[in-house]
Amino acid sequence: MGRGCCFCDCGDEIDAIAKEGCYKLHETNWLEEYPDNIPTDIFEVRFKNTRRSYYQNVNNLDLKRGDIVAVEAQPGHDIGIISLTGDMVARQMRRVGFNPHNGEFKKIYRKARPYDIERWQEAIALEHETMIASRQIAADMGLNMKIGDVEYQGDKLKAIFYYIADERVDFRELIKVFAERFHIRIEMKQIGARQEAGRIGGIGACGRELCCSSWMSSFSSVTTNAARIQEISLNPQKLAGQCSKLKCCLMYEYDVYADAGRSIPRLREPLQTLEGEYYLFKVDPLAGTMSFSTSKNSMANVTTLPVSRVREILAINRAGEKAETLVGETSKEVVAEPTYRSEEDSITRFDNKQRRNKRNKRRGDKREERAEEREANMEATTDVAPAPVPKAAKEPRPQREDRQPRQPRPQREDRGQQPAAEAAKEMPQAPEKAQRAEGEDRGERGDRRNRNFRGRKGGGRRDGAPRGQERKGGETKGE
Secondary structure, three states: OOOOEEEEOOOOOOEEEEOOOOOOOOOOOOOOOOOOOOOOOEEEEEOOOOOEEEEEOOOOOOOOOOOEEEEEOOOOEEEEEEEEOOHHHHHHHHHHOOOOHHHOOEEEEEEOOHHHHHHHHHHHHOHHHHHHHHHHHHHHOOOOOEEEEEEEOOOOOEEEEEEEOOOOOOOHHHHHHHHHHHOOEEEEEEOOHHHHHHHHOOEOOOOOEOHHHHOOOOOOOOOHHHHHHOOOOOOHHHHEOOOOOEOHHHHOOHHHHHHHHOOOOOOOOOEEEOOEEEEEEEEEOOOOEEEEEOOOOOOOOOEEEEHHHHHHHHHHHHOOOOEOOOOOOOOOOOOOOOOOHHHOOOOOOOOOHHHHHHHHHHHHHHHHHHHHHHHHHHHHHHHOOOOOOOOOOOOOOOOOOOOOOOOOOOOOOOOOOHHHHHHHHHOOOOHHHHHHHHHHHHHHHHHHHHHHHHHHHOOOOOOOOOOOEEEEOOEEEEO
8 A cells, every 4th residue: 555556466477556546645647648848768756655756767668657667776776666757757846846966866777577576575565564673672772762664675675764753862773773683774764743644644634635645745834823814713633633733734725814814904902983992803804804892802793894994993093083883874784604613513403494493383383273262262151151060969889799797896895804804704713812813913004004104204213113202122112
């Protein structure tokens, strides 16, 4: 995916086929169908991810776009794919500002042979494993750096290690360890966060491929002033891209807004009118309008005016007078366009409101009809008084046939006499003993009843003695 080609091992020899649209910084040669005005032997050759360079066809080879060629490298040779030919090469060199070393271009040796492609495929297979091992080595040495990618040369003689570091890193010892571990020549290349995002790729917040990965080859500095001029909310989560830097697209329309903002007058004080003071609330430089509010800290009675009317009021205020009205007689109030920012996160924003309104209207009509019917019924009942309806006599509750009649409850005798009487019936005793037992039983029950009453009501002592008596030596005496 990084090279934009596929390897085919269908026949006796391995072959590589370039695939359009499967690589980063994809371009469209819109002059390909036209004849070349200036014959040139310079070709653009692309390598892994976003690395590109320009080479000279010294051997007059018949090359076209998509051919896989072996080019000059230091040391050995490298394998790349031709991406641009003809007049577009000069335009691209001028756009990216490419300058050859000492005025000499590197050479294109030949078209890639099956042996070159096979060796190139073996080098590509080693890149991921080498990157993981190099990260572990750098972490063990305690270096504050991140190795983002590794690119092997086509002949496996050299490898480029792309790293990111916030500070200056002394990696001389690291290069020695890499050379002993991988047995190749090492080249360390530092890249920024934006370049790393372009090499990795991804999908932006707009839903399209990242600009730095699809067409941008040079990066310009982006500041928060670009967002401020375009009236964009200074929210770091929305302004930052995947590289955790400010988005490059903030600079696309910066010049347009800057030119339009020059025609907007600067207000340091509110506009003075006979109706009151109006404070600047919002500026739309592209539409040439300014919005004012009667409150300094809130949106109250917001009025949008064209820039020409604002200049007229400013001239009146500078003369020491106040304008009669904010909106002039000739100038009409500009209706502000509705914004839908508050409904972006609404759950019901895709609902069919028209259908729902019709349903509510039908329900309202039915409610009105029911209310009219109730009123008509009430009028009819008030005009003709209804005759009183006699109440039906209450029928007796039917009794169940299987239910037995309730037996009368037997009357209980005195609590103190009932146990003695029952005992007398069960066990016949002598008349004197029966009377004595009955009296003792009655006395015990009376004492127990008194103790329970005193314990509940607090009317006596805890020891069970009646109030007003003391217990001494096991005897009870009254005071």
